Amino acid sequence: MKFYHWLINSDEGFSPGKISQSGFNYNEENRSKGFKEHEWLSGGIIIHYKKNLILKNYYPYKFHRSYCEDVLHSLILRKKGIKLLKYFEATVSTKMSGSIVVKSELIKTLKHFYSEFLIRQYIVRKFKFSKVRLIIYYLILFLRILIKL
Numbered sequence: 831m832k833f834y835h836w837l838i839n840s841d842e843g844f845s846p847g848k849i850s851q852s853g854f855n856y857n858e859e860n861r862s863k864g865f866k867e868h869e870w871l872s873g874g875i876i877i878h879y880k881k882n883l884i885l886k887n888y889y890p891y892k893f894h895r896s897y898c899e900d901v902l903h904s905l906i907l908r909k910k911g912i913k914l915l916k917y918f919e920a921t922v923s924t925k926m927s928g929s930i931v932v933k934s935e936l937i938k939t940l941k942h943f944y945s946e947f948l949i950r951q952y953i954v955r956k957f958k959f960s961k962v963r964l965i966i967y968y969l970i971l972f973l974r975i976l977i978k979l
Contacts, residue, residue: 852963873900
């Protein structure tokens, strides 16, 4: 795992609560109390003051569902100088990319995989992350999906 995290995030490796150099968001380790500043927060837990609310449509794709909108939203907020704090006593659940694949859903999974890749590629370009690390991340993720078949 150390080598994998080095591939997608250089010498920083596994960095809970941060966005890797590949544009992939690391979830924070489990804690039960307190709060910590993060680079990324799940979309369902961002609370705004009226003055920092983003009113324009920042999401460039028209998919049937959104992919990585929370990462893009977090990056835009941080670019505006807004600190993101995670309060550990609040709970949110997320679906992992490619976590469960059944043969009958392969086409659907590959479509979701490609859609997520497009938005991550957009994030990498817009915020100057590493394109090579992004491709490595998705190559490994794709291989994991194939192995689970």
